[in-house]
Amino acid sequence: MSTPQPAGPGAPPDPPPGILARDLHRSFGTVRAVAGVDLTVRRGSVTALVGPNGSGKTTLLLILAGLLAPDHGSVLVAGADPGSSATARSRVGWMPDAFGTWDSLTAVEVLTTMAGAYRLPAGQGRARAWELLRTVHLDDLAAAPAHTLSRGQKQRLGMARALINSPEVLLLDEPASGLDPRSRIEMRSLLRGLAAAGTTVLISSHVLAELDEMVDDAVFLSRGRTVSSEQLRVGVTERRWRLRTLDGPALQRWASAARVTLHPDTDAPDGAGSVLVDLTDDAAAAALLAAAVGAGVPVVSLAPVSGRLEQAYLSLDTERR
Numbered sequence: 001m002s003t004p005q006p007a008g009p010g011a012p013p014d015p016p017p018g019i020l021a022r023d024l025h026r027s028f029g030t031v032r033a034v035a036g037v038d039l040t041v042r043r044g045s046v047t048a049l050v051g052p053n054g055s056g057k058t059t060l061l062l063i064l065a066g067l068l069a070p071d072h073g074s075v076l077v078a079g080a081d082p083g084s085s086a087t088a089r090s091r092v093g094w095m096p097d098a099f100g101t102w103d104s105l106t107a108v109e110v111l112t113t114m115a116g117a118y119r120l121p122a123g124q125g126r127a128r129a130w131e132l133l134r135t136v137h138l139d140d141l142a143a144a145p146a147h148t149l150s151r152g153q154k155q156r157l158g159m160a161r162a163l164i165n166s167p168e169v170l171l172l173d174e175p176a177s178g179l180d181p182r183s184r185i186e187m188r189s190l191l192r193g194l195a196a197a198g199t200t201v202l203i204s205s206h207v208l209a210e211l212d213e214m215v216d217d218a219v220f221l222s223r224g225r226t227v228s229s230e231q232l233r234v235g236v237t238e239r240r241w242r243l244r245t246l247d248g249p250a251l252q253r254w255a256s257a258a259r260v261t262l263h264p265d266t267d268a269p270d271g272a273g274s275v276l277v278d279l280t281d282d283a284a285a286a287a288l289l290a291a292a293v294g295a296g297v298p299v300v301s302l303a304p305v306s307g308r309l310e311q312a313y314l315s316l317d318t319e320r321r
């Protein structure tokens with residue numbers, strides 16, 4: 001029987017990150033689309049890539065997919081440089097923000113063609129194509145020409161296409177735009193399932209509330225630079241919570257006795273029954289709730305005012321361009 005060894009010089013090194021980019025730069029003429037990006041994405045995580053319009057997200061993703069060469073800097077994706085290694089590119093799945101020019105092919109042909117490009121044997125490619133069509137609920141539309149699909153259906157086909165080679169690293173540019181609510185929920189659980197199986201997922205989106213529920217980490221871009229990287233699930237940051245009660249005066253009496261600072265909630269429709277309170281973390285929220293309820297205050301709800309991502313994003317000095 002083996003005994004656990006203390007970590008030390010002989011301990012195995014940490015697994016390499018899924019994506020590692022250092023000092024990336026890329027200009028288009030005079031526009032510095034990517035102007036100093038440093039990025040580390042943990043293997044098996046879902047990481048949000050967030051930034052205003054024109055901040056360089058798509059340009060960065062294209063570089064990471066090996067589809068655009070950086071002017072300067074280094075990239076390792078699943079351990080290799082996607083710009084110079086076909087092996088590295090074969091480990092990457094890429095979903096662009098708009099579906100490409102596959103107009104003459106049917107949905108299933110889009111996937112089998114892509115499987116062929118990755119040199120999957122024909123039978124295996126067909127099986128994988130059908131498996132993915134079922135995953136994204138497009139098997140009924142397998143024979144439909146891709147250009148006749150609706151916007152959301154095209155997005156789902158794009159997701160299937162990105163997964164055809166069972167990638168180690170999945171790069172998604174605005175994958176949820178155009179998806180209906182059920183498809184969004186399914187995408188979320190699909191991505192969490194892939195991450196749990198070891199896939200590294202980097203996903204750009206402007207819908208922060210939606211990302212909030214699915215991502216482990218976030219990387220923020222502004223004007224082509226990484227301005228912040230956060231491990232959201234382990235981060236401890238004070239944020240504002242909304243507390244609603246059936247009895248505003250009772251809440252105020254308890255708060256002043258317990259020395260809890262309450263702020264007026266100017267956005268609330270029910271005025272006095274709703275207040276705001278700043279709390280350091282979930283444990284502080286649980287303690288506050290237990291104390292208020294224990295003192296007989298009829299609490300209806302206690303919930304963060306904004307998501308973690310939204311709060312982190314708004315606190316950054318980002319600019320649109």
Ligand SMILES: Nc1ncnc2c1ncn2[C@@H]1O[C@H](COP(=O)(O)OP(=O)(O)OP(=O)(O)O)[C@@H](O)[C@H]1O
Nearest residue numbers: 028031032033051052053054055056057058059060
């Ligand atoms: N092929 C190109 N030729 C010239 N300029 C480009 C090209 N691609 C991107 N740019 C410019 O580079 C900057 C970054 O663009 P990019 O598409 O990477 O931004 P983004 O963060 O993806 O924006 P959005 O949120 O609108 O998708 C923009 O100012 C854009 O105009």
Ligand SMILES: [Mg+2]
Nearest residue numbers: 057058059097
């Ligand atoms: Mg973009």
